[in-house]
Amino acid sequence: MENLKNKRSKKTDESKKLLNKPSFGRAVRIELVHDKLAMVSFILLIIIFATVFIGSTFFDLGEAVKVKLGMINKPPSADYILGTDASGRDMVGQMFLGARNSFLIAIGVTALCGIVGILVGLIAGYFGGRTDNIIMRVIDFISMLPRLMIIIAIISIIPKYDVITFVLIVSALSWLSDARLTRAKTLQQGSLDYVQASRTLGTRNFVIMFREVFPNIGSIIIVNLTLNLAGNMGLETGLTVLGFGLPFNTPSLGTLINYAMNPDNLQRRPWQWLPASILIVVMMLCIYFVGQAVKRAADAKQRVA
Amino acid sequence: MWKTILRRLLVLIPQVAVLSLLVFILASFMPGDALTGKIDPNVSPERLEELREKWGFYDPWYVKYGRWVTDALSGDLGESTSYKIPVTELIGNRAANTFWLSLLTLGITYIIGVSFGVISGRFNGKPVDKAISFYTFLALAMPSIVLGVINIYFFSLKLNWFPMGGTVNVGMQPGTLSYFLSRIHHMLLPAITGGVLYPVGVIQILKSEIVDYKISDFVMTARSKGVPEKTIYTRHILRNAFLPTAANLGYDIAFLLGGSIFIERIFSYPGMGNLFLDSILRRDYAVVNALIILFAVLTVLGTLISDIIMSAVDPRIRIK
Amino acid sequence: MALLEVNDLKVHYPIRGGILGRVQSYVKAVDGISFRIDEGETLGLVGESGSGKSTTGKAVMGLVEITAGEILFDGKDITRYIGKNHSSYRKSVQMIFQDSYSSLNPKKRILDIIAEPLRNFEKQTAGKEKKRIEELLEIVGMSSETMFKYPYEFSGGQRQRIGIARALALRPKLIIADEPVSALDLSVQAQVLNFMKDIQKQFNLAFLFISHDLGVVKHMCKNLIIMNKGRIVEKGVKERIFENPQHIYTKRLLAAIPDINPDRREELQHFREQVAEEYESKYHIYYDKDQRVYDLKKTGDDHFVALP
Numbered sequence: 037m038e039n040l041k042n043k044r045s046k047k048t049d050e051s052k053k054l055l056n057k058p059s060f061g062r063a064v065r066i067e068l069v070h071d072k073l074a075m076v077s078f079i080l081l082i083i084i085f086a087t088v089f090i091g092s093t094f095f096d097l098g099e100a101v102k103v104k105l106g107m108i109n110k111p112p113s114a115d116y117i118l119g120t121d122a123s124g125r126d127m128v129g130q131m132f133l134g135a136r137n138s139f140l141i142a143i144g145v146t147a148l149c150g151i152v153g154i155l156v157g158l159i160a161g162y163f164g165g166r167t168d169n170i171i172m173r174v175i176d177f178i179s180m181l182p183r184l185m186i187i188i189a190i191i192s193i194i195p196k197y198d199v200i201t202f203v204l205i206v207s208a209l210s211w212l213s214d215a216r217l218t219r220a221k222t223l224q225q226g227s228l229d230y231v232q233a234s235r236t237l238g239t240r241n242f243v244i245m246f247r248e249v250f251p252n253i254g255s256i257i258i259v260n261l262t263l264n265l266a267g268n269m270g271l272e273t274g275l276t277v278l279g280f281g282l283p284f285n286t287p288s289l290g291t292l293i294n295y296a297m298n299p300d301n302l303q304r305r306p307w308q309w310l311p312a313s314i315l316i317v318v319m320m321l322c323i324y325f326v327g328q329a330v331k332r333a334a335d336a337k338q339r340v341a
Numbered sequence: 342m343w344k345t346i347l348r349r350l351l352v353l354i355p356q357v358a359v360l361s362l363l364v365f366i367l368a369s370f371m372p373g374d375a376l377t378g379k380i381d382p383n384v385s386p387e388r389l390e391e392l393r394e395k396w397g398f399y400d401p402w403y404v405k406y407g408r409w410v411t412d413a414l415s416g417d418l419g420e421s422t423s424y425k426i427p428v429t430e431l432i433g434n435r436a437a438n439t440f441w442l443s444l445l446t447l448g449i450t451y452i453i454g455v456s457f458g459v460i461s462g463r464f465n466g467k468p469v470d471k472a473i474s475f476y477t478f479l480a481l482a483m484p485s486i487v488l489g490v491i492n493i494y495f496f497s498l499k500l501n502w503f504p505m506g507g508t509v510n511v512g513m514q515p516g517t518l519s520y521f522l523s524r525i526h527h528m529l530l531p532a533i534t535g536g537v538l539y540p541v542g543v544i545q546i547l548k549s550e551i552v553d554y555k556i557s558d559f560v561m562t563a564r565s566k567g568v569p570e571k572t573i574y575t576r577h578i579l580r581n582a583f584l585p586t587a588a589n590l591g592y593d594i595a596f597l598l599g600g601s602i603f604i605e606r607i608f609s610y611p612g613m614g615n616l617f618l619d620s621i622l623r624r625d626y627a628v629v630n631a632l633i634i635l636f637a638v639l640t641v642l643g644t645l646i647s648d649i650i651m652s653a654v655d656p657r658i659r660i661k
Numbered sequence: 662m663a664l665l666e667v668n669d670l671k672v673h674y675p676i677r678g679g680i681l682g683r684v685q686s687y688v689k690a691v692d693g694i695s696f697r698i699d700e701g702e703t704l705g706l707v708g709e710s711g712s713g714k715s716t717t718g719k720a721v722m723g724l725v726e727i728t729a730g731e732i733l734f735d736g737k738d739i740t741r742y743i744g745k746n747h748s749s750y751r752k753s754v755q756m757i758f759q760d761s762y763s764s765l766n767p768k769k770r771i772l773d774i775i776a777e778p779l780r781n782f783e784k785q786t787a788g789k790e791k792k793r794i795e796e797l798l799e800i801v802g803m804s805s806e807t808m809f810k811y812p813y814e815f816s817g818g819q820r821q822r823i824g825i826a827r828a829l830a831l832r833p834k835l836i837i838a839d840e841p842v843s844a845l846d847l848s849v850q851a852q853v854l855n856f857m858k859d860i861q862k863q864f865n866l867a868f869l870f871i872s873h874d875l876g877v878v879k880h881m882c883k884n885l886i887i888m889n890k891g892r893i894v895e896k897g898v899k900e901r902i903f904e905n906p907q908h909i910y911t912k913r914l915l916a917a918i919p920d921i922n923p924d925r926r927e928e929l930q931h932f933r934e935q936v937a938e939e940y941e942s943k944y945h946i947y948y949d950k951d952q953r954v955y956d957l958k959k960t961g962d963d964h965f966v967a968l969p
Contacts, residue, residue, distance in 0.1 A: 177356055182636035184602055185617060189629060192621045193370045229764035236722050236756045237778040237827070251768040270484040274603050277486045278618065296490045299505075303498050310494075313487045320482035328478075 060255040063333035074329035077322035084319060088139070092132040112307050121295065121308055130287050135315060137282070138289040141203060142269040148207040150261050153214025158245045160215070161222025162231075168219070175212050183209045188280045202282055206271065210264075217260050221253040255334040262327035266320040273316055289316045349645055356641070357634060361413075364633050365406050368626040409630075419627035423620070428631050432613065439605070439612035442528050443597040449536025450593070454543025455586070461544060462551025462582070463574065470548075477541045489534050489607035496530055503530040505609075531608040535601070539593070543586055550582035588651035595643025662736050663697035664867050665721070665754075665835055670694050670730035672713075672720050690716040692891040692953075693730070698835065703861065703868040705882035705899070707875060707914065713891040714871050718837045721869065722756050752782055755828035759840035761820035765812040771798075771823055772808040778830045797826040800860065818849035822856070829860065835867045843874060854880060875918050879903065884963075887911050892954035894947075897964035907966040909947045913940050 068075050120126055160171040190205050191197060197205075225231060226249070234244045269289075275281035276290025277297065284291055292312035296302045301309065412419065418428040461473045497505045504527055514520055554560055555578065563573050602614035609615065613632060620628035672691040675684040691713045698704045708714045719725045721732060723743035731740045739750050755778075758764035765774055775794050779785070785793075795805045801822040812820060821841065828836055841857070842850040854877065860866060872878050878885065878899075885902050887895040887910065894908045906912045916936040920929055946969070948954060957965040 177359065180356060180637050180641050181360070182633060182640065185633050185636060188602075188618070188621060189364075189367055189633065193367065229758040229760050230766040232719075232724055233756070233758060233764050233824075233827070234766075234777065235724060236751075237831075238751045238781040239777060240781075248766050248769075252766070266482060270482075273484050274486045277490075278603065278606055280618075280621075293487060293490060296494070302490070302494060306494065309490065313491060316484065316487060317479075317482055320484075321478060324478050324482055 060333065064330050067329040067333040068326075071325075071329045071332075074325045077325035081319070081322045081326065084135070084315075084322075085139070088132055088135045092136050111305070127292075127308060127311070130292060131311060131315065134287040134289045134292050134312060135319070137199070137286060138269055138272060138316070139319070141199060141272050141282070141288065142265050144199075144203040145206050145210060145268045145272075146261055146265045148203065149211040149214050149264065150257070152207070153211040153216075154218050154250070154257060156211070157215040157218025157220075158222050158249065161219040162226060162241065162245050162249065164223070164226070171215075172219075175215060178209065179212050181209065184275075187275065188278075191275075191280050197283065199282065199286060202272075206268070206275075210268070210271075214257070214260060214264070218253065218257060221256055222249055225249050225252050259327060259331045259334050262323065262330055266323040266327070269316060269320055269323075346645065346649065349641075353638070353641055357638060360637055361410065361630070361634055362406065364630045365409060366402065368630055369402050369405075418631045421620070421625050421628050423623040423625045428627050431616070431628060432631060432635070435611060435613045435616045438610065439601060439614065441524075442532060442605070442610060442612055443594070443601065445525075445528050445532035446535040446539070446597055446601075447593060449532055450539045451543060453536065454540030455547065455583075457540065458544040458547025458586070459551065459574075459579065462548040462555070465548070465552050465555075473544065477544055480538045480541050483538060484603075485534060485538055486603045486607055488538060489531070489604055492530055492534050493607070503527075528610075531604050531610055534608075535597070535604050539597075542589060542593075546589060547582055547586050550585060551578055554578045554581055585651070588647050591643045591645070591647030591650060593643075594646070595640045663733070664700045664702075664735065665698045665869075666733040667697070667717075667721065668695050668731045668733070670717065670720060670732070671728040672716050672725055673728040689891050691720060694886075694888070694891075694893050696886055696893070696896065698867050698869060700834065701861065701865045701867055702884065703870055703882045705878035705885045706869060706871045706888060707873065707878055707885060708888035709873055709914075712888040714873075714888050715839055716891075717888070718756070718839050718869060718871050722754065722837055723751075752778075752831040753834045755831065755833040755836050757821070757824055757828050757836060757838045757841045760844055761817050761824055762812075762844075764824055765820055767812055770809055770811060774812070774823065775827050775830060778827065782831060793830070797830055800829065800863075801826045802856070816849075817845050818853060821845060821853055825857070825860070829864070832864070833866070835869065837869045837871070839871045840873070841870075842877060843872065850877070857881070875914060887914065890952070890954055892967065893957060893965075894954050894967045895965065896957065897961075901961065901964045905964075907960055907964075907968070909940050909943055912936050 068078055121130065156171060156175075160168045186209060187205055191202070194201060194205075222245075231244060231248060234248050235241075239248070272281055272288065273290040273293060276288055277294045279294070279297075281290050282288050284294075289312045293309050293316070295305070296309040296313075409419070416429065418432075420426065421428050421431050424431055457473045457476070461470045464470050493505060496502045560573060560577055563577055564570075568576075601612060602617065604610070605612045605614040606618055613635075616628065617632045619625075620632070670691055671689070671693055673687040673689050676686050676688060677683065678685045694713075694717065696704065706714045706717060716725060720727050721743075723745075727740065727743070731738055732743060733739070734750055734753065742750060745751075772791070772794060775797055776790055779790055779793060791808075794808060798805055798807060803819065803822060803826075807815070807823075812823070815823065838857070842853050845853060857868070858881070861868065868881070870878060870881050882899055885896065885899050886893055887902070887908070889910045895902060895906065895911045902911060903915065906915055913936055916933045920926075947967070949969070955967045955969050958968045960966050960968075
């Protein structure tokens, strides 16, 4: 009897652990207030985004991308705080545009991967059995592919590609970790009685997946997506610098850092590539710090506050 | 366990088959063919057409694929159209370069990873741990290509400590000590660039293991018996904490071999990653196909090795 | 005519193995059991964990796939529709779960939890729906303010009542109760059990009462089924089984019931040892060479025992 009782209370304890109380938003606020580094990062991110988005609306972008032959490769000065490039364009304007595009592309990839990953992960984890088996085979196959190489190969065979195709190609090979995480969490939740209860109450499978299971695993997935956001910014930058990312008429932080691929620019004109390099590191660092605080908020065991 | 390993290797066969088909179809979409680059005023367009006919350029793709597979199975991956040597030989040359660079990078990664991980775990929550944790975030946030550019700018161009690219100084005699030193000198900056960025995983695993073991029952017992703190670490904690770190090695090897594209490119280091980009740009598809499949197999083998080490050192984990 | 009739129900799970992962054998969680429940009746299903009693409940609920056998409800064969949603069976058969912590979704208000079945089967206005939920909460003895709270704000007993309110929402005829009180404190157990008896009378409900606790089952049921290794070892009217157990497994279960009278402790201890000895020595008589339980044989009015 004693044994049985222990077993029972253990089961209940475990269920309690899996069932977070409904206050994720508040937990994030509390974590941010208590983690100064995360708070500073958060404020810094807001300042960067406000500057970039509001700045790029007020800033005369026509002026920014206009080629001025008289102003080629000027070092920083009072008129051009960050100098000019080989076409005489103001680097400040390029930075505004570049940071905005890089961020939007990273958001696009992250969101698309999130949607596909969550959908696939929920289906695999919820239905289990053969469905799960087939989906996991496909995921195993895709994850053995050398992602970078395949992206580069596909980009090199598409004759005309733009931001949209770039986002689609990168996303097509990057949703696996989101799907894996969602599946694992869904499997965990699926063992809890509330999912079984919904089935006995006549709720349809897709409704159970999205309205019952998803709210319980959403916070952990949001954390993962935040961290992915930074990773995707880095990936876009790397690919673009190598010449296999965005087309060069679309300024991004990658195209700016690409100026450094020219040895002359690298040695003599650091103002063309250094600010963009610093900006991307600062942005990614801030996202990671905020993401870390959000992660602690999602996992009650790790909370500092 | 042997059964499991055998099953994982068996699964690899259909996976590689599907992958090779995919890669082949991908390549057949790529513009141009191997003869496009061979335009030679001495060869008439008619002769080129004849050659194309003879070499089967107009065969349906499945015929071409069948031919490619039979050749590949007998060890013939075709000839590189831009280097005019067999693909296997070309990749063999470059693989050695990538291997040495990866080994040096791995060395730096583990020296930093293990020492920082141990310090971080032992002084968990102290300022030194916070500093290390800040470093891991910085390493996560730094794209390797950005650090590569910055390192070249400061260490090669401004300080002139390292050469800007390549593998060895011109005119060195292979086999001599100065040749060897020159090679190391060329590899050092790319290896450092990777080596300071990659330890994040090792540090985090080692730290969390040590922190967990610090409050485990057997360590508490040892401490209550009066075992000196240093002995507790060397004899009890580290011995256990290193196991999962060791298992991480397999993933790292696969990751390094595959993830070296950015670093090899930025340092113009003639390894497999750089070869891949060159081949893409030169439409040298025989090389591209072979490299993609090679990296895929390496990824699977690396994961398998890690899983085997993991289950060998920790009987609680059995690979499924 | 029985409300629910289960004939030769089997639930088998394949075990895969080998390099190619082929099916090598089966776990026979439920292996050919038959029983019936009449309207308004409570049938007790007893066995230790792993005996297949919960799987039986889940099979009747359509939560696990049935390998073989048939299930008749109101005389109609519904085996093929059992997992589907739009049958009247879904509305007529509901379930109460053991773990009141995990059976209510923590992210939903009580209002939405109880409204879930109503929204699936009865399209009605928000006002009408709210009124119905108030009614249901009143039936289980809770105030209407609880509607806007979340599950974690309630105690185990209260949560189990909310679970019952949810199960009652569609006016079912049969409720499968899978260990409904075993996660509750003893003081709350009796309260919930008596309350279940009340609503049974009020709505003419039938219960399939699954439990490992013979004391609880004795309090609740008229008829009993004892399960072991996925098979029925003994079934019949409660009094016959309690007073005259025939199968060695049943005897052992009954001997394990704790007695609060300290004076009888010695006596009971002796009795238990005796039963354990008998179990050891006669085990091979009651189970065949594959450790399987024999088919049921009639040994008296309303009393069946698995004997060779």
